[in-house]
Amino acid sequence: MNPERLKMSAESLPIDISFLEKKRHEVDKLLDKYLPSAEAYPDRLHKAMRYSVLAGGKRVRPILAMTAYEAFGGNDPQIINPVACALEFVHTYSLIHDDLPCMDDDDLRRGQPTLHRRFDEATAVLAGDALHVLAFQMAARSGSTRVVQELAEAIGTYGMLGGQMADVEAEGKHNTLEQIQFIHTHKTGALIKASIRMGAILAGVDEGSLRKLSHYGEKIGLAFQIIDDLLDIQGEVRKMGKPSGSDCRNQKATYPGTVGLERARKDAGQLIDEAIMISREFNAKGEYFALIARFVGQREN
């Protein structure tokens, strides 16, 4: 699709993405480092984990955690790096289980066969489980049980898994905007919000700023998923790396499917604008948050 069509009302100044590119490469290297070696037994399982995590991705969650940590004065990579990678491991585990035949039954992910297609279903179930537990191992390296609990709450039944269950239940039904918002804020939003919170907590953020950051996280989390839905409907296989319109084929509950394309674009734009407004309250610290919000608003895949 033409990226212009997604710019919506969000500020469309050209954004300097070199900061994001640099962070993304840093995260890619760290993920490779923290993943078990493909040679170590059980090598089949380790290869499967590496296949899914290293297939690429925007690494939005680790970047958010690192940015929040650094913005609030954190400066120990030994603490933030494993936590940042934990977020990507969780994200990947959720995609692997979501793609399974009994769930979305997807054949492609990021332009490659999904894990159960490339390996087999049993390996995909176990590799998802393995990334799930690796995430907690990494989160615990921070030495903060509060951060472990933040992660667990964000991805538990009152967070991400609740959203996934609601998504499964919503399939093929008529859904209200309220239901769609519940699915999105839980399935995608909770982990995005937690990414920012965990980074900031590790840096020793004050409670007032943490509350503001949480609101920022909620805005970009919901915007992120609405844009995902829009890209899924309108996108091309080449750009998305998955069959366009697969949500439609599965009769999945989507935001644009409920409110229409125009309204969905408008709402996403407004959420991005609101996230940028919150970023400004942090003055210089907020610069990178504003940048990330604009990036989310303008992404093409």
Place this chain on the structure above:
Amino acid sequence: MNPERLKMSAESLPIDISFLEKKRHEVDKLLDKYLPSAEAYPDRLHKAMRYSVLAGGKRVRPILAMTAYEAFGGNDPQIINPVACALEFVHTYSLIHDDLPCMDDDDLRRGQPTLHRRFDEATAVLAGDALHVLAFQMAARSGSTRVVQELAEAIGTYGMLGGQMADVEAEGKHNTLEQIQFIHTHKTGALIKASIRMGAILAGVDEGSLRKLSHYGEKIGLAFQIIDDLLDIQGEVRKMGKPSGSDCRNQKATYPGTVGLERARKDAGQLIDEAIMISREFNAKGEYFALIARFVGQREN
């Protein structure tokens, strides 16, 4: 089967199981308390979690953690109780995913339909995931990231999941005793050993005792799985709550399948004897560990 046939060479004094019964009831109550309410949304997912966890079980892992904690002077239920339940949540999650059609494809568990039979496959995948994350949420309540890491290592790819992957790969092949021992010490043994270690660590055990306890855990962990295999081959549906001989049907790698019934019985008995010997090194403290070892050696389901 006749329980006499399992007593092997292990000490066969009548054991006072009232201590274990009392603990088991305590654990059952705690599990009910820590599980999300069946009425809370996503209720389908919460009902599924409760269905599997509350279907019964020996609660060996929580009892081991509590016993180790108390033996080494721990006295704060707020710390040990959530950790003890975390171990049962992990155990149940692993059974749910193990029973899935793409894994063992089992229809019965503890005399009831397996979760994916009673609900559906998608719900079973998500309920397993939900118990996995709930376990880490509970473990983090202890305030000890060391304990969170112990749990993660025990159930990661170098522990339980490594054993599960090896088990999947071993199916239908001829396996050496070494391979079977690898599967058993990882798939079952790692979590049993960790249960004891986590309880003792939370009580502030010294490193020397922790090493001894780990050896004890390794012995009863392996014995536990050999006896499981023996019961599976010889047991009755009524007692086991799953079709007898299902491991055989799936051509699973089993200990008696490799060394024969007599040798398997002898080896399990010897492991129990060795565990009891280690227990004695702890003097009065070791009394309960000896009791648990004897219970493992004489169990009928």
